[in-house]
Amino acid sequence: MSKLGQLGAKLHSGEVSYDFIGKRKFWFVVSLVLIAVSLIGLFTRGLSLGIEFKGGVEYQTNVKVTDSTVQDFGDAVKATNAQDLGDPIVTTVGADKVRVQTKPLSQDDITKVRAAIAQEAGVPVDQVTSQQIGASWGQQIANKAILALVVFLGLVFLVIWAYFREPKASMAAIIALVHDVTITVGVYALVGFDVTPATVIGVLTILGYSLYDTVVVFDKVRENTRGITGSNRFTYSDATNLAVNQTVVRSINTTLIALLPVGSILAVGTFVLGTGPLKDLSLALFVGIAIGAYSSVFIAPALLAVFKEREPGMQALNRRVTAKRAQTAASSAPAGATPVAVGAGAGGGTATKAAPRKQDRPTGTAPTPAARPMKASGAGRPQPSRKPRSKRGK
Structure with a gap:
């Protein structure tokens, strides 16, 4: 098995874990910086609309x-x-x-x-x-592109809600998709590539890719959090973090495999062909696939955990888990000193003999687990529970 495969197995079993959800504030800040740079490029440089849009x-x-x-x-x-x-x-x-x-x-x-x-x-x-090409035709293309994006996001919200029975999952997925679109459009503004119908096709394609990756992670989250409120072992964030660790290697593998051919197409379209729909489509795909993989691992699950942990049931679960962990830490820390404290506090061995614990009984004072069970006879003496061999059958 390769090293990446071994790492994936350890991540899936929980032997190795990275705290994706615990560091969500850092990833949120990274995303906000990327979005801010994209918006600055969008409003200062603007999009270089192709002739299909402006006529x-x-x-x-x-x-x-x-x-x-x-x-x-x-x-x-x-x-x-x-x-x-x-x-x-x-x-x-x-x-x-x-x-x-x-x-x-x-x-x-x-x-x-x-x-x-x-x-x-x-x-x-x-x-x-x-x-x-008339400007009115270009305006129609732009309007249809915006309408297609709005319809796509609406259908995504409804489908995820119906599949997971959880509107908060839909909200997290939609925010992640808007995050991906904003950064992709910002890259187009900063690079200066023409926005053509091929660009619109690429954006819609990467939205589908990002959504697929997010749904895979959310499905694992649902599996790990099924019946979680009935226990006090893990919080919702803990179970979500485990789900991300269990799927992160798959996300890396699929993303790299998808980026290799798209990157080749981008290089050919940019440096060999110089211009055309191939370059516009490949740039949208390359940026969108990379950002979509990032959002499905670092943004969407963290948003879902934030939304869910605001629920009263999850807040009660957090209190129970925190209390249990504190109790476990308190009981495990003085465990080695407990027998000494009991003996010393009683002024010798008297207190230990007066209230012996099962595991602290001196050797020979009680039958071992391997001893044959005994029962009291009519004279009150312990007798074997089974008859001697000489008297069997009589």
Whole structure:
């Protein structure tokens, strides 16, 4: 068995344990810092919306890409002085294609920009493709994306509530999902990647992944906390922490296996292809899978424990467990000194003989557990409970 497998077995049995729930304040602070950085990037830099959302015109043509391609094509498009042109967005697609995006233009201006791009690329005008996307269509795409996200979160809340019979589990899962979306969107704002329909698909996909991981942990929590209020051995946080330890190796394994191919796609889409839906989709998947695994281990179970331990029944359980642990600690600490205290306090061995304990009886004063049971005869003398062999059957 590998070292990771051995560690997983020890974590599952409780032989080795990390206090995930006990250190929840630290993980909450880490998440708040990540969310704050994401929101700062979102409000200061903003999202770089793709042409599908804000509308505009997209031109593409084949050209040998050089270090000055982006600058040369940008200057060529600006030289047309098209009305409401703004700053064109020039990106390279691989090593033999260039893409230029502008704001919505009139048909005459579109023709001017096409001619300028063709002249700069050294190709005929008919080899420059153009596609105009209206702003209203982009707004419809954005509205549908937001609606899909809201419907998804609503269905998640209802499904988890129905499965676990626990609305607090739904609340913890939804907060973890919002946590994942916020950080993923913040990374997009900080990196500057275009937000395209592929990005929306990636975000919805990683929400499903994060939810799957969270449900696995919650299912183990439910198993460990079944009937917990009828005992006084563990608190809800203790049982939840055990559940996280029992599933953390599985979460690590599945996350690493998922990140390897997604990371490869991200590298190819960024450094080889340069742009396109592949890059947008892979970034959302990579960031979302990593953050989703983090939230399912460190955030969602801790939130569930916080919510549940506010219940009166769980607070009573905490008091019982605390009292039992204090009693156990108090009884185990002076255990070795008890026999000395009894003998000394009685002024010798008299008190010990007057009230002997079963385990403190002197040798020979009582029959050993292996001795044959005896019973009193009519004369009051102890006799064996079984007849002698010579008198059996008579």
